[in-house]
Amino acid sequence: MSYRIILLFSWSGYSQNLVHLGAYTKNTKYSNTYNELYPGATQIIVRSEPSFFWSSQASRKRYLEPAVEALEALGGLVPVSKTAKSALSMDPSPSILVHAFSNGGASQLTTLGEIISSRGIPSSSLPVSALVLDSCPGDGGAEGTILAFSSSVSNPLVRGIIKFLIRFLYFYVSLQRKIFRSSSETVLDKMKARLNEQRVLPWFDKSTPRLYLYSTADKLIPYREIEAHAQRGKQSGFTVTLERFDNSPHVAHAKMHPERYWAAIQRLWDSAAESRSQTADHP
Template sequence: MATPLALIGKGIYISQPHANTSGFDGASQPTVVLIFGWMGAKLPHLLKYTQVYDTIYPNATKVLIRSEPGFFWSLQSTRKAYLKPAVEILEAFGCMTPLGNATREAHKGPIEQKMPTTQPRILVHAFSNGGAAQLSTLSDMLADRSTPHVSAPPPSAVILDSCPGKGGLEVTRRAFANAVRNPILRRLTSAFITFFYIYVVLAHRLFGKRPRIMKMRTTLNKYLLLPWFSKHTPRLYLYSQADEMVSWTEVEAHAEEARKAGLDVRMERFEGSPHVAHARSDPERYWDAVKKVWEDATSSLADGLEQERLLR
């Protein structure tokens, strides 16, 4: 049975764990599942993922963050303001040291009820470049934040579904066209995207200004992508050769860069599934891969730390 979602900020929802989870081993489950939806995704489509997570990890709190088209092109300050409620939740779960009471003023009620009694265990699941852009922004927000002093970082894992891509004019126009339903707005959006893309290309060639999407790809390959991550944090790429929005070659190129950086990488390439539709095309394979990466997260962290200890 799915748990209800509570709206805690614009486009940000929280789902509490099931009341009766006595038959599940809570210590082996994530305490938080952080889900970044793809751009323009309807809530019912995203709920299909939270419902599966309710089944396989009923002890976890799910935080769902929707991605609207405007997020990708807005100012960094606007993006950070949008994600502030998610930061407050992570503070409440002990994922990092709070900056102070001021950070919780807007959403004190629902977040205070979730204060943890155990070390947090965080699973991050990002969809497409829209979700990846939000994850990258969250990484920038938390870059200077400290985590509570513990002997070892908490188990964590990151799943990148149908991302990250490198963009491109036609792909970007298609992505925004799919996210905007109104035909008039769709045409206006397409014209704006074309103008903005030309501006980005010229700014890069004339002034060396890196496009946001390239900055995003670089950020996603930082081993401290989030403050509680480490080089032993496993990452899973879920992608398809049939994806017309994000090329499988771009995903594999990013995965290879991560590998060369010493990160723990695993890839699951589907053959015929469309963009962000791998779970629908082959649900058993998809969710088995998700469960496996979390199992690896709980074991590989201990193995990696032990190996480092022996090398000292």
């Protein structure tokens, strides 16, 4: 199988340029390892900003537009200028591995899926694809969310504002649920539900394998929430694999257990290729 595109959604506050293609001025342990494992692939790295969660849909769309343009240029998306008829005659789509870190990366992923789906142009074909969810999704409560969003903020005033807004949001939602018996959903609730949709990205289907990499030692995201999310995916008929670590902090599993971490991802890719091959042989 030809590994063409690796789409990485970083965790909140991760210091990397918005989108990098091919060559890198700042390599990371993840992009370096992907280069070693799949040297023919082009990597698209999307940075996650804490403000993304609270931005308008229009602002989110502008922020992710470079990623959309990169996918179009690489053949992973049909350009909006194409008609549905001409789209179906295009060359087969490249293989795509999607790797999201923490709730910040998962939020970027689900938003990108909504943006692409709204375009209304079908994929030329369903490519070999797979999804990696590292340390997500889940809700660590007000304090866990504060830690996730404020850890990369050095300005004490801004950090204080973030803490106030998050605590107020949790209080407001709790008040609605208790007093008004409302089933109000938080941003995280909506994101988790979207991740368990079959077409979270338009080229996904039920056979697209999903891998959860997580730890019981994660202080930001409760591991049982991740397991519950994976279980709901299994109940929906998705192909789900869990790789649980017991001593690695949030988004630090690759650092502490590199062999297990990358072996799990390689197995995921192999299963994706096998699944798509079986689908092609038995339409």
